[in-house]
Amino acid sequence: MDGLRRHKSMFLLPGLLTLVLIIIFPLLFTIRVSFSGWNVSNPQMDFVGGANYVKMLHDSRFWASILRLGLLAGGTVLIQYVIGFGVALLVWRDLRGRRFWRVLFLIPMMTTPVVMAAIWQTIFHESLGPVNDLLGRLGLSPVHWLTGSGPALAALMTVEVWQWTPFMFLLLLAGLLSLPKEPFMAAAIDGAGVWRTFRKVTFPLMAPVSVSAIIIRLIEASKLSDSVYVLTSGGPGSSTESPGYYLYIRGLKEQQTGYGGALSLTYLVLMIVTLTVVAALLAKAFKVKGNA
Known part of the structure; x- marks a missing residue:
């Protein structure tokens, strides 16, 4: 028995070492670093106590970026969920050529975010972009x-x-394809229509998948920075800055390493707490049981 435990520990050791190297040690x-005065003019990790955190509390630009991210993430994820669920329902049904549509819907997700943002930068160009050209044709x-x-x-x-x-669509479609057929057969026998079947059967059965998909996308949205960098560089002024982009400015561009460490740790804690609360609220709203 002791030998079996030793062998288990040996198999777990590489994973534990990897965890320490890529997560625990950097953390x-x-x-x-967050308790140091390390910056471009002072490359020493001298201890400054909580000075960086006190500075952070008075950094209105940082807190504004967090509120802005809440608006961006909440709004975009909600829209993604509604559209993704609607498209997933269409493809889930006997839609002609649904394999083709599945691949077509996934194309935007297959493109690198920076490349996609560069393409949209051209689309939104004030004088050469097709969006303003279409508006001009409509009078x-x-x-x-990109400047307002x-x-x-x-x-x-x-x-x-x-x-x-497309990512939301993919998760929700996978959930739809895994649903049991018996509840739908019972609803058909009872004479339930399309809307009633969706409201009473499809949507409740999809609740665990919906909560998981929304939380995954909120986690990804909290890291928004590449699109901001390419499209607006946080402008005009700082009106489109996300926390990730602001951390890049302070920690890397301006090389305020100590202050950047304090900002990143605070942001990490805020995201963990916020997402935990949001997950609990979503589970309650969707009536997802703890063992679901």
């Missing part, structure tokens, strides 16, 4: 898509929805 190092004034704070946020949300709705 501990970041904690140490409307051109929109400053409101339009820039709308453009950023459009890119996120276009890029990641």
Whole structure:
């Protein structure tokens, strides 16, 4: 028995070492850095206590970026869920050529986010882009898509929805394909229509998958930075900055390493707490049981 336990430990050891190397050690190092005054003019890791965290509390630009991310992530993930669920329902049914449509819907997700953002930057170009050209043909004034704070946020949300709705579609379609047939047969025998079947059978059965898909996309959306970098560089001003992009500016571009460490740790804790609360609220709203 002892020999079996030793063999189990040997098999677990590579995974534990990998975990320490890629997660625990960088986390501990970041904690140490966050309490230092390390920056471009002071390359020493001298201990400064909680000075970086006090500075962070008064950094309105950082907190504004978090609130902005909440708007972007919440809005885009909701739209992705609605569109993804609708398209998944269409493909799930006996839609002609559904294999072709499945592949077609996944194309945006297969493209690198930076490349996709660059393409959309051309589409939203104020003088050469097809969007403003179409508005002009309709007799409307051109929109400053990438240089106006409101339009820039709308453009950023459009890119996120276009890029990641296929991912939501894929998860929800997999959930639909795994549903048992018996409840639908019972609903058909009872004479339930399409809407009633969806409301009473399909949607409740899809609740666990829906919650999982939304949480996965919220986690991914919390890392938004590449599209911001390519499309707007956080502008105009700082109106489209995400926390990830702001951390890049402070920690890498301006090389305020100690302060960047404090910002990243605070952001990590905030995301863990927020996503845990959101997951609990979604499970309650979708009436997902704890053992589901």
